[in-house]
Amino acid sequence: MAAERQEMARQGPARTEQVSEKIKKRLFIKTYGCQMNVYDSARMADVLAPLGYEAVDSPRGADMVILNTCHIREKASEKVFSELGRLRAFKQERAAGGGDMLLAVAGCVAQAEGEEILRRAPQVDIVFGPQTYHRLPELVARAARAADGRGVLDIDFPVESKFDHLPEEAAVPGPAAFVSVQEGCDKFCSFCVVPYTRGAEYSRPAAAVLAEARRLAAAGVQEITLLGQNVNAYHGEAPDGAAGHGTWGLGRLIRALAEIDGIARLRYTTSHPRDMDDELIAAHGEVDKLMPYLHLPVQSGSDRILAAMNRRHSAADYLKIVERLRRARPDLALSSDFIVGFPGESDADFADTLKLVNAVGYAQAYSFKYSPRPGTPAAVERDQLSEAVKAERLAGLQQLLGAQALAFNAVCVGRDLPVLLERPGRRPGQLVGRSPYMQSVHVTVPQVAIPRLVGRMVQVRIEAGYPNSLAGRPTPDGAPQTAPRAPSSARITA
Ligand code: 5AD
Ligand code: SF4
Numbered sequence: 343m344a345a346e347r348q349e350m351a352r353q354g355p356a357r358t359e360q361v362s363e364k365i366k367k368r369l370f371i372k373t374y375g376c377q378m379n380v381y382d383s384a385r386m387a388d389v390l391a392p393l394g395y396e397a398v399d400s401p402r403g404a405d406m407v408i409l410n411t412c413h414i415r416e417k418a419s420e421k422v423f424s425e426l427g428r429l430r431a432f433k434q435e436r437a438a439g440g441g442d443m444l445l446a447v448a449g450c451v452a453q454a455e456g457e458e459i460l461r462r463a464p465q466v467d468i469v470f471g472p473q474t475y476h477r478l479p480e481l482v483a484r485a486a487r488a489a490d491g492r493g494v495l496d497i498d499f500p501v502e503s504k505f506d507h508l509p510e511e512a513a514v515p516g517p518a519a520f521v522s523v524q525e526g527c528d529k530f531c532s533f534c535v536v537p538y539t540r541g542a543e544y545s546r547p548a549a550a551v552l553a554e555a556r557r558l559a560a561a562g563v564q565e566i567t568l569l570g571q572n573v574n575a576y577h578g579e580a581p582d583g584a585a586g587h588g589t590w591g592l593g594r595l596i597r598a599l600a601e602i603d604g605i606a607r608l609r610y611t612t613s614h615p616r617d618m619d620d621e622l623i624a625a626h627g628e629v630d631k632l633m634p635y636l637h638l639p640v641q642s643g644s645d646r647i648l649a650a651m652n653r654r655h656s657a658a659d660y661l662k663i664v665e666r667l668r669r670a671r672p673d674l675a676l677s678s679d680f681i682v683g684f685p686g687e688s689d690a691d692f693a694d695t696l697k698l699v700n701a702v703g704y705a706q707a708y709s710f711k712y713s714p715r716p717g718t719p720a721a722v723e724r725d726q727l728s729e730a731v732k733a734e735r736l737a738g739l740q741q742l743l744g745a746q747a748l749a750f751n752a753v754c755v756g757r758d759l760p761v762l763l764e765r766p767g768r769r770p771g772q773l774v775g776r777s778p779y780m781q782s783v784h785v786t787v788p789q790v791a792i793p794r795l796v797g798r799m800v801q802v803r804i805e806a807g808y809p810n811s812l813a814g815r816p817t818p819d820g821a822p823q824t825a826p827r828a829p830s831s832a833r834i835t836a
Contacts, residue, residue, distance in 0.1 A: 375412020
């Protein structure tokens with residue numbers, strides 16, 4: 343490795359030029375965790391494309407492997423270290439064949455563990471955090487020059503924004519795409535690592551978001567999901583000449599995005615209840631393109647636990663917001679995250695969570711056992727609960743949430759829903775897409791029609807509802823829809 347690096351450094355610019363013009367290099371990125379990481383991985387591939395890197399499906403034989411990691415829940419770093427162990431074998435295999443494999447660790451584990459990764463896994467060449475991947479070309483060059491074989495570390499929170507330094511997105515993933523609009527978090531929930539790994543809240547200027555969305559629309563994208571760790575805290579600089587107070591909230595941004603021709607659907611994730619402002623709630627009622635599905639994590643239904651979590655809202659505050667949202671958009675399908683077994687959670691606290699779930703009626707939800715994250719306030723609480731209690735509560739909660747999800751899917755049977763067909767399914771004659779309510783829909787079509795239908799919005803008659811998906815066929819007239827608005831009776835309160 344060191345010899346290869348010295349050779350590259352010796353050959354200098356001539357070698358770099360040759361790489362960018364001719365040699366294609368294989369890049370494998372493994373993405374863990376949230377959609378933000380999926381977006382970041384795509385941007386990393388864009389940044390590396392001018393150096394000749396092209397994405398491949400396997401780490402074996404790759405010239406560069408990036409693990410884009412997530413630190414939010416259990417044993418994240420241990421998973422990364424065991425993956426690095428497996429990759430070391432591939433790296434040795436490459437070296438034995440006279441080649442080289444650059445190994446990089448990115449994302450939140452990289453941010454949190456930094457130097458420790460280089461110490462424990464000397465096969466790693468580069469460690470970089472979520473805020474510095476626009477510097478990847480420089481990091482790759484530095485790794486190539488590092489004659490001592492020591493890895494390169496870059497986990498700053500730079501003053502410049504990576505968004506100002508990223509190339510325009512190169513690959514269009516399909517009819518549905520993500521656009522990152524906000525990053526970081528200032529909320530400091532007592533269980534969460536995000537404010538430490540992703541840093542302070544930052545919103546991209548509205549003009550940059552609109553420009554990215556227009557480019558995606560021109561490339562055929564019909565559905566955009568706006569991403570941010572705390573996306574509804576968005577307060578981006580208003581475009582030049584726009585009326586307002588110098589910044590736009592998310593509701594205003596959504597209205598502007600809805601004016602872009604070709605964009606048929608808008609979504610956003612993940613939101614905090616405290617940031618559901620009037621303008622955003624109104625947008626749910628007034629912007630047809632804003633899909634009737636919202637992931638709005640509540641975490642717990644107990645006021646005592648919500649306070650200990652530093653959530654800064656009560657169960658009643660949350661229910662009030664849900665009521666206002668449903669008044670604006672009666673068929674809104676809701677989703678949430680829950681944590682069970684937070685330090686000090688009693689049976690009565692847990693019962694309050696079940697009560698809230700019953701009061702809301704979720705279409706879908708994610709639930710987790712509390713796991714102490716090093717460096718967060720809740721991790722040092724004395725009253726940690728046993729694994730057995732956490733497991734029992736999780737099972738109880740998941741049973742209720744599962745029943746609600748199934749009930750939500752079941753009432754869709756017999757309805758016609760507009761489905762954006764994203765890709766062929768696993769079975770022949772099957773396409774997979776999403777309903778307005780974010781349900782995954784398996785659509786049966788004649789095999790010959792598949793290439794023509796990928797990327798289209800079609801009306802689908804729903805024939806079956808399962809715990810995690812729906813199944814159906816295009817309606818006889820099959821009219822594609824551009825501005826779906828589904829019947830309000832799809833709302834469920836199980
Ligand atoms: N333990 C368990 N779940 C957690 N989450 C975040 N931190 C923790 C933790 N320490 C969950 C929250 C959050 C989701 C992304 O992950 O529910 O909303
Ligand atoms: Fe973490 Fe979300 Fe709380 Fe921010 S708002 S600290 S990202 S759980």
